[in-house]
Amino acid sequence: MPRRALTDRFCAHAKARDGEAQTDYFDEERPGLALRVTKAGTKSWTYYFTWGGKRVRMTQGLGTYPATSLARARTLADQARAALEKGKDPRTALAKPETFKAICEEWYEREGKALRTGEDRKATLERLAYPTLGDRSINEVGRRDIIRLLDRIEDESGAVMADQTLAFMRRVFNWHANRSDDFRSPIVRGMARTKPKARARKRILADDEIRDVWAGLAAAEVPTCYPAFVKMLLLTATRRNEGANMHTSELEGDLWTIPGERYKTKLDHVIPLTPQALALIGEKPYGVNGNSWFVFSTTHGIKGFSGFSKAKRELDKEIAKRREAESREPMPRWTLHDLRRTARSLMSRAKVPTDHAERVLGHVIGGVSETYDRYEYLDEKREALTQLARLVDFIVHRRVISVTLRRVNREAESTA
Template identity: 55%
Template sequence: MQGKISKSRVDKMRAGEIIADGEIRGFVARKLSSGKVTFGYRYRDAAGKQKWHGLGIMGSITPDEARTLAKKRAGEVADGRDPSAERATAKAEAAKASRASSNTVNAILDDFVMRHASKLRSEDQITSALDRYVRPQIGETSIYELKRRQIVEMLDSVEDKAGPVMADRVLAHVRKAFNWQAARDDDFLSPIVRGMARTKPKERARQRVLTDDEIRDIWHALETADAPSCYPRYVKMLLLTMTRRNESADMNAVEIDGDLWTIPGERYKNKLDHVIPLPPDAKALIGTKPQGFKGNNWFVFSTTDGKRPFSGFSKAKASLDAEIAKRRKAEGRAKMPRWTLHDLRRTARTLMSRAKVPEDHAERAMGHVIAGVRGTYDRYSFLDEKREAFQRLADLVAIILKPPAKNVVRFDREMA
């Protein structure tokens, strides 16, 4: 129906009725089945497609106000503009701006830590690096506006303060967080690209092997360091079994059968069971079941009476380093160079070579799969050879801790 759209005319409309204004072409009023009256402007865009541009609902806008808006929209169309498309664009930009303001780097890191990193044993290291180096630099920036330049500047700052290795660690944490977000967000593209690392792969590979003096320093400092009671046994086990940090930390009594410790494949790097024949010095570190613990699945190294594995690596290591430094200073010796728990594994492998353990036997003792035999891997193969390898390692460590007099034949010659 055609006619002038006015309040009196609109008040008489029936449900489903449409009035096309006789003065402004395209200005329309229609009454919905709900009883509401909506005003709109109908037009064709540059491609000839018919469009509807809503002007408002009766009650929130009067017919005269709707007429004024329709006249304005008609002028825009005459000028080649598309009111509906412009409104959609403005709405999308507003939504994007709102989303950007809520999706800052800090917000993404919070979500990443809560949903992902909190489940990892390395949570403390990750959150510490993010809190110290990332949030102060780019935390308030929207992830949709973050530029590569900002990432580079952040890494420059980390490198200046803590060195290139720390910069690469921070980069690894941020890359993982951003990749995690990108898998959940259609609109986010990580600004991190290849070439941002500050060290080369060969430079990142640590070559640190502890000297005999350093091994003695660690052993002696463990006895007085302000660390959990399980920590000295744990650190010694790392060296005597050539295991990685979490492999020993998660050691459970159910994995031990006599002098054999079987690390299940689900928590071993190569996904295969790794059997370690424990020499007496290593087996003595296991201790006894905590009093009151029900069952046999207690964790050997624990601060919770066997209920959970030891996990306070950073704090305990810092206490151990402080004790070593104190002892060295008192003896007038230089500060011990930086070392990590993983250096114990590399040191143990070096000691096996020094104890004349055949290379293949040492590699098997270390848990490495010899090329060409993965398909026929037998977890009990070379058991006697591994037992001999670990015993030689334990014997050499014992000699290092209590060096023989100068007139006694040296261990490496004796093993020749």
């Protein structure tokens, strides 16, 4: 075990000794502190101490060199020594605090990434829970804290969003409880703001609301890709993230194949694109590298669109302004997912057979194997989406025609 007075110069150039896979260089100034250097050149800090009559090697919280400098490593060694003198285990004393945010991030890395909705859950917690509870020790988060958080979310975003956030937090708390000897989840039954049946949304947009959305998209201060993205959701009856992450590698002619790894059923879902939908895809973004890109993007195709909340607020403000100018009631709260439900309703209105419409939505019909041909019912889906596009065109442009006729009539009356 080489021992020497460590310096920054030595640490920067230190190598493992010949014939050794790794070498620990012990610091003469801080007993127990060592710089471990591997044959591959990786350098990490280690602190050795005796606990319960046994020699213990601690690495947690010390980091690697040069991310953790020599001076910082010595400070941490002093803290570890101070903990020992107080009869405390340095591994516990120097451990990073188990904040609510830290536990959520650990859950995401170990479990959340594998979930289809993992990214959504992470984004919801970052937006709604971290500002209030993020820096709090998870052991100090109580029922009262959660109730107050849910109250605020319900007031600002609705009861359904409050319950969704509660569900995500419950998953993290239960996960942490299974890994801890002491932690108990503060979430109990009765905290939900709605009943399960009430959480099943039934909202669909009426014709005048669809026209308001189209008009609002034309006037709102939103990213350039946003109007086409929202319209694509209705014309293809897809979910928000499916549309936002449309990639040109998934397109072939007039077919858009959403791969199973990012689709709810875990099966490839093929959507025939109507001329109206194809027109929304547009040209290749300027400056994008490679031969494929994300269609709806604010980064020249490098990443899919993600600024949902901000853009939706701008759209809602424009719709509200439009309705107020026409002395109409405010538009009831709606979400982008309501467009998918609206598309399904419009297909029924266009006399599309039920099973064809269900296949457009990607619902697996009972009795169909998970290995079914992904091109099954392709012609029927194309016809269903064609009928949907025609009806949307009729709904949107009928309003334009009626407004024009009223203006012509007013002008005629004023000159009479």
